[in-house]
Amino acid sequence: MPTISPFIIYILRKGLFIAATFFAFLLIIFALPRAIPGNPVAALLTQIFQQAQANPDTVKAVYRKFLEEFGLHKPLHEQLFDFLSRLMTGDLGTSIAFYPRKVADLVASYLPWTLGLLIPAILVAWALGNLLGAWAAYRRRTRVDNALLPAFLVLSQVPYYWLAMILLYVLAVTARVFPVAGAYPPAMSPSLTPAFILAMLHHYTLPFLSIVIVAIGGWAIGMRVLVIYELRSDYVEYSELLGLSDKKILGYVFRNSILPQITGLALSMGTVMGGALITELVFSYPGTGYLLFRALSTLDYPLIQGTFIILVSTLLAANLIVDILYAYIDPRIRVSYVGD
């Protein structure tokens, strides 16, 4: 039997768990409307049907389409089978609010704005937060730490969207340094010209800062504690006795402390995403948060479900990437899977 690399086994295990989580999530999506008394989706269909009575030609076709997509008249196991098999083909159904546009196309056109905001913001906040946290830990019991720690603690509790409101008010409404809404000027259409990219970055600054400034706080708090623990370990004392430079020792400490923060990165992405979706609302930023808000306020259940399926699969994919990265960086994980 050929030996399989423990690294591959680790990734397979993680992948399997993430796939199981995704399946559990799909079950939740499927079960929720059907488990709630009065089935809100059925109620919505009845509403469309009543409109169909008054306006037979067009709305009746819409009604038949949704009746077929939800298949509520069929037995539950058939509904579940239909739901899953349609998902396999990438069919997320048809939007009600944006009828007759397909949910998958709609989400695909809004998703890049959200990812373009989220990914850089998460990474920048992570890097800055860890550096600042390590600095605070190094300068422990000095004025630096005494000033930084309360600031981190408060920052970590600020909702992104509330900071967004304040930044918008101060820098866009009052000082007029940044635009008040959108991802680009309404007069321009997206293109790769320098003028457009510049305008886009101008609109990007405030939403980006709202997320980064707040997210720094949480990372810094975590890193500070990790570094403080690490600074007390035997190898630090030994290195000091050997007369190694502070800079060199700090390098070791930083590398050892950063590992748990990588796992933290995977777990925190969901929270950041949730907050960022609401932040998009404050800036009328044309991302999935804005789309979700439209869907929620019109009770467009296919669009709500589809948006969630895509957001959660993006998140789980990102989780898997972070897990792989972590295993690649930390050899202890690979070893632990062969019990060596």
Place this chain on the structure above:
Amino acid sequence: MLRNVSKIISPELFTIKKLDASLAALLTIFALGFVGPTIYPVQPTAVVGPLETPPSQLYPLGTDAYGKDVLAQLMAGIRGSLQIGATAAAISLLIGVLIGLVAGYKGKIIDNLLMMLTDIVLLLPSILLMILVAAYFKWRDPLLVSIIIGVTSWPWVARAVRSQTLSLKNREFVNLSKMAGLSDFQIVIRDILPNVASYIFMAYVLLMSGAMLAETGLSMIGLGTTQGATLGNILFWAQVLEAVRRGLWWWFIPPGAVLVAMAASLLMIATALDEYFNPRLRGS
């Protein structure tokens, strides 16, 4: 259990400056929410003055787009947010502690199954789950919102309680109880639970600040409670009615500031307790 609580509240604890400042901030906000209305008896739902007036002597925090008093709304909002925060945190704590104790103490297959469930819920972001569940309810009273927040926020508590239970269950005093013929239930209640009491207290404080922030998030996306005021509700209407772009700062700054002050105070209290129980963090 009681002995442990009295151990938590010893005079030495109040020498931590961070804790005193946080408690003071919290008490001030509690007073504003619960005592405030008797000193400033304005109905939060009544139209009391001109639309969108900035703060003045007559209206200390101005009025909103309907002419309702912002200070009166803020007081009602503090009570509403605290109520949801306290209830949701209690629900999360109950689920988290129960799962953590059972998984940690029973071990084997039960542990594996419960931890798999915990990891799945942990991996799915709680705020997204909350939005998803809340979307299917047309009417949401504060209790329903608390339940929605509570049932999605417990996994980290379960994990922590489990690992503490694991380290406790093979200690000598537990073995003694086993030899004395105590049932699993009795051992968990009498030997394990009192030893995780200090952690449970800290977890409740953190869950409460998280729940109040979650309520605000849900409200902002239009899925908060449909009955009564909360800080999130005030922010939602300020956002929907464009308070920021129209420069009505007195409408959206106070509710957010009070929320952040409460959440940060609760976090600092939890941090102070953590330092108190883990001297390693206090520094040499």
